[in-house]
Amino acid sequence: xxxxxxxxxxxxxxxxxxxxxxxxxxxxxxxxxxxxxxxxxxxxxxxxxxxxxxxxxxxxxxxxxxxxxxxxxxxxxxxxxxxxxxxxxxxxxxxxxxxxxxxxxxxxxxxxxxxxxxxxxxxxxxxxxxxxxxxxxxxxxxxxxxxxxxxxxxxxxxxxxxxxxxxxxxxxxxxxxxxxxxxxxxxxxxxxxxxxxxxxxxxxxxxxxxxxxxxxxxxxxxxxxxxxxxxxxxxxxxxxxxxxxxxxxxxxxxxxxxxxxxxxxxxxxxxxxxxxxxxxxxxxxxxxxxxxxxxxxxxxxxxxxxxxxxxxxxxxxxxxxxxxxxxxxxxxxxxxxxxxxxxxx
Amino acid sequence: xxxxxxxxxxxxxxxxxxxxxxxxxxxxxxxxxxxxxxxxxxxxxxxxxxxxxxxxxxxxxxxxxxxxxxxxxxxxxxxxxxxxxxxxxxxxxxxxxxxxxxxxxxxxxxxxxxxxxxxxxxxxxxxxxxxxxxxxxxxxxxxxxxxxxxxxxxxxxxxxxxxxxxxxxxxxxxxxxxxxxxxxxxxxxxxxxxxxxxxxxxxxxxxxxxxxxxxxxxxxxxxxxxxxxxxxxxxxxxxxxxxxxxxxxxxxxxxxxxxxxxxxxxxxxxxxxxxxxxxxxxxxxxxxxxxxxxxxxxxxxxxxxxxxxxxxxxxxxxxxxxxxxxxxxxxxxxxxxxxxxxxxx
Numbered sequence: 001x002x003x004x005x006x007x008x009x010x011x012x013x014x015x016x017x018x019x020x021x022x023x024x025x026x027x028x029x030x031x032x033x034x035x036x037x038x039x040x041x042x043x044x045x046x047x048x049x050x051x052x053x054x055x056x057x058x059x060x061x062x063x064x065x066x067x068x069x070x071x072x073x074x075x076x077x078x079x080x081x082x083x084x085x086x087x088x089x090x091x092x093x094x095x096x097x098x099x100x101x102x103x104x105x106x107x108x109x110x111x112x113x114x115x116x117x118x119x120x121x122x123x124x125x126x127x128x129x130x131x132x133x134x135x136x137x138x139x140x141x142x143x144x145x146x147x148x149x150x151x152x153x154x155x156x157x158x159x160x161x162x163x164x165x166x167x168x169x170x171x172x173x174x175x176x177x178x179x180x181x182x183x184x185x186x187x188x189x190x191x192x193x194x195x196x197x198x199x200x201x202x203x204x205x206x207x208x209x210x211x212x213x214x215x216x217x218x219x220x221x222x223x224x225x226x227x228x229x230x231x232x233x234x235x236x237x238x239x240x241x242x243x244x245x246x247x248x249x250x251x252x253x254x255x256x257x258x259x260x261x262x263x264x265x266x267x268x269x270x271x272x273x274x275x276x277x278x279x280x281x282x283x284x285x286x287x288x289x290x291x292x293x294x295x296x297x298x299x300x301x302x303x304x305x306x307x308x309x310x311x312x313x314x315x316x317x318x319x320x321x322x323x324x325x326x327x328x329x330x331x332x333x334x335x336x337x338x339x340x341x342x343x344x345x
Numbered sequence: 346x347x348x349x350x351x352x353x354x355x356x357x358x359x360x361x362x363x364x365x366x367x368x369x370x371x372x373x374x375x376x377x378x379x380x381x382x383x384x385x386x387x388x389x390x391x392x393x394x395x396x397x398x399x400x401x402x403x404x405x406x407x408x409x410x411x412x413x414x415x416x417x418x419x420x421x422x423x424x425x426x427x428x429x430x431x432x433x434x435x436x437x438x439x440x441x442x443x444x445x446x447x448x449x450x451x452x453x454x455x456x457x458x459x460x461x462x463x464x465x466x467x468x469x470x471x472x473x474x475x476x477x478x479x480x481x482x483x484x485x486x487x488x489x490x491x492x493x494x495x496x497x498x499x500x501x502x503x504x505x506x507x508x509x510x511x512x513x514x515x516x517x518x519x520x521x522x523x524x525x526x527x528x529x530x531x532x533x534x535x536x537x538x539x540x541x542x543x544x545x546x547x548x549x550x551x552x553x554x555x556x557x558x559x560x561x562x563x564x565x566x567x568x569x570x571x572x573x574x575x576x577x578x579x580x581x582x583x584x585x586x587x588x589x590x591x592x593x594x595x596x597x598x599x600x601x602x603x604x605x606x607x608x609x610x611x612x613x614x615x616x617x618x619x620x621x622x623x624x625x626x627x628x629x630x631x632x633x634x635x636x637x638x639x640x641x642x643x644x645x646x647x648x649x650x651x652x653x654x655x656x657x658x659x660x661x662x663x664x665x666x667x668x669x670x671x672x673x674x675x676x677x678x679x680x681x682x683x684x685x686x687x688x689x690x
Contacts, residue, residue: 002347009605009626012529014539016389017605017626020365044361107664110459117459121466132664184356185669194359260354260362280625281354281362319452319477324530 003037006333007285009316011325019285021278024201028211028271034340042194043277044184048258050137051077051224052173052203056165057140058220062147066096073224074231075136079257081237082111082131090130093139097146104129105156106138106188113238134188156189163191173206174199187259197275200264205273208254208266225254241287241311248307253294261286270297284327288312292329296337348382351678352630354661356670364630366623369546373556373616379685387539388622389529393603395482396422396569397518397548401510402485403565407492411441418569419576420481424602426582427456427476434579435475438484442491449474450501451483451533458583479533501534508536518551519544532604542620545609550618553599553611570599586632586656593652598639606631615642629672633657637674641682
């Protein structure tokens with residue numbers, strides 16, 4: 001079975017490239033609202049579920065014990081650009097846990113933006129694990145390990161208590177059983193389990209509404225949701241889709257990207273959870289898919305409309321900043337979205 | 346019609362992402378040897394046909410009039426990393442034409458490699474048009490404009506004599522008629538025409554063998570072929586697929602990548618021309634497609650085998666350089682390739 005083409009990239013009047021994908025949208029009762037493509041196929045969620053992976057940190061009381069503030073909780077859910085504020089916040093999280101950066105087991109990574117690369121070079125530095133886009137998540141893992149009284153070394157390994165806690169949360173929220181045969185190593189060295197999009201959509205409907213969650217978990221989800229939407233810059237950074245969308249929608253939506261074209265979201269006012277993957281792993285397409293979903297399902301004010309106009313049809317430009325084409329949803333995809341939205345709202 | 350999945354990306358034991366594509370392989374008589382997917386669909390060739398776009402520079406005598414050496418001809422066919430040797434060679438090409446870098450109309454671009462970005466920053470510089478991966482091609486265009494007696498300003502525009510010369514060459518070699526409705530603006534500001542892969546495969550079979558070309562053009566093709574395969578570093582740069590493949594095959598193959606997942610090649614000893622596009626525009630997949638074709642069709646020595654083992658199955662690694670998965674051809678794709686190769690050789 002082929003997933004449908006959902007996004008196309010044009011140049012002049014010609015479609016130059018095509019992106020296929022699958023999308024699951026579920027309500028807070030755990031019922032599907034829209035399924036496009038094969039949403040039962042196992043997909044590695046990668047960084048799109050960092051907010052779920054942060055639940056044990058808050059539920060356990062570790063976040064409070066370590067005095068992590070909302071911006072730091074947002075960083076624990078982030079895939080950040082490695083900008084100065086991100087790096088500093090990750091460092092502070094480690095200090096609060098009595099640790100230093102050499103405790104991080106995610107590996108080093110250059111910052112995303114050339115401006116930040118240039119700053120590092122001018123300072124005579126090379127990137128360290130704090131610059132890794134996952135450093136906030138890892139700092140949170142280390143904080144949890146500390147409060148659990150578990151060893152901090154080896155916190156990325158599948159049988160470490162931190163990873164076991166996370167696995168248990170994911171099994172409950174997705175309804176899936178996470179076995180070694182569906183386990184891969186994520187780019188930052190932690191285990192990642194391939195689960196159907198249906199499961200992640202269900203999980204994010206619960207994350208955004210608190211429905212069907214035990215009180216402690218519902219409260220942890222609410223705190224992480226608030227932390228992310230109130231500190232959108234910490235979740236991604238300058239010019240990033242997640243930051244622009246969450247800042248622009250002012251608490252109405254939570255969105256989080258993951259590597260290889262995954263995107264998850266929660267829309268509490270509609271009770272919806274969303275999970276999607278672009279087949280080929282392209283973020284440019286997963287972003288347009290997510291923006292198109294937000295546009296179809298949400299009642300928009302003018303500022304939100306203007307933002308989504310940008311995010312649903314980003315321009316392809318030449319090196320001289322001349323528009324050469326556009327990345328856009330296909331008309332069949334838009335038709336499917338509008339039909340589902342009109343039924344569900 | 347869906348193009349087939351030709352390349353898959355794994356993580357652990359799970360296929361994480363999938364890339365579809367179309368491939369045309371033609372012989373020097375202009376007959377198809379293998380067609381996979383819709384090879385009649387129009388595709389922007391982007392930088393994959395820079396060697397064809399350089400034919401007028403050589404045919405016209407401009408390259409000799411300006412004393413361009415083989416390394417400079419290779420740079421005229423290149424999508425380079427913006428490393429120091431590339432930038433210097435582009436500057437020399439301009440000087441030989443009596444021009445300076447402000448004549449370039451391709452726009453600035455940071456070098457591809459972070460090492461070269463760091464060198465620029467340490468020197469207190471920002472990138473200029475010489476660092477643009479297309480600067481060699483543009484320097485060649487400017488050289489041709491000079492020798493033709495055409496204005497150098499506006500050499501990127503569709504009705505400029507340089508672009509008209511190139512269009513005429515492409516129409517002859519591909520058998521296509523290049524009309525404004527199939528014209529887009531390339532990332533470096535020049536016109537790019539969408540033509541079926543069949544046409545490009547035919548063109549590269551002629552480019553690599555000289556067959557069915559008038560003597561002057563056959564001689565120009567031979568010089569450009571030799572320039573590229575003898576100066577593989579100038580065509581791309583450190584760690585790049587084109588450079589590794591051409592250096593490793595020592596004159597046996599010409600390969601050239603283009604943006605949005607296009608790849609073209611010529612294998613003179615077999616009389617073959619190859620053109621392919623990954624539907625979604627991913628280079629990681631177009632590279633594996635090309636490497637798999639070379640592996641299927643060529644008789645390989647041990648060094649070539651070792652090189653292709655790397656290029657057909659590049660590893661997906663964590664930030665700590667641990668192998669997490671692989672990019673590889675699908676088994677159906679390999680079967681198709683081997684069947685076609687066994688018939689044609």
